[in-house]
Amino acid sequence: MARMHLLPADRAHRKAIDDHTVCAAIEGIEGVGGPDALDAWAERFSLLSEPHRLTVLLALHHAGPIAVTDLATATGISDTAVSQILRLLRVSGSAAAEKDGRIVRYRLTDPLLATLLDGVHAPATPSAGAVE
Template structure:
């Protein structure tokens, strides 16, 4: 069991090859923490709605995001502040209007995998 860390080497495995495959499938701790933080951002329905809207229509203003998502402007602004701090979205000034766009490629890839089935009336 060449991939098992020394501090766990004394423990018994049922299938050593499977254990090594599992260890090989786990990213470095820093990468795991990064993905966990990304999934945490996506775990809130309002944040996910804002992200999906920005991904699809960005660059987009807070007012337009509030209208599109049904979330009040103050809440949208708070969500965008969190997403900016995390490096997920970026703000672009357009005169007096600030528009937001998705800048995190990994998050964009995840959002691409979400099926969006909406009937337009």
């Protein structure tokens, strides 16, 4: 039995239908940069997984730096909820606060998260005959 060049030894006993496809899949996983990088990406995606967080992230991305009150007004989310979301974003390293006199403004600090947010837009209208 030929060993696939990227297959870890602990999986060498497993049979593959297409060795090249298995290697391509492993390259895709390893290309992220290892377990710590996978954890960081999973954290980014978890930040996007809740509608209010996503709303705040989109507003920060497109308007930041922005004050909590303005963010609450723009998003329709209460000041308290926006503050809680911002606390989570600061702890995750995705946002930062900047003091401007008595006003604290928040901005997005994670460029990879910003790239993901750039991909969030209204879906295209399905064309005639498209499968839904």
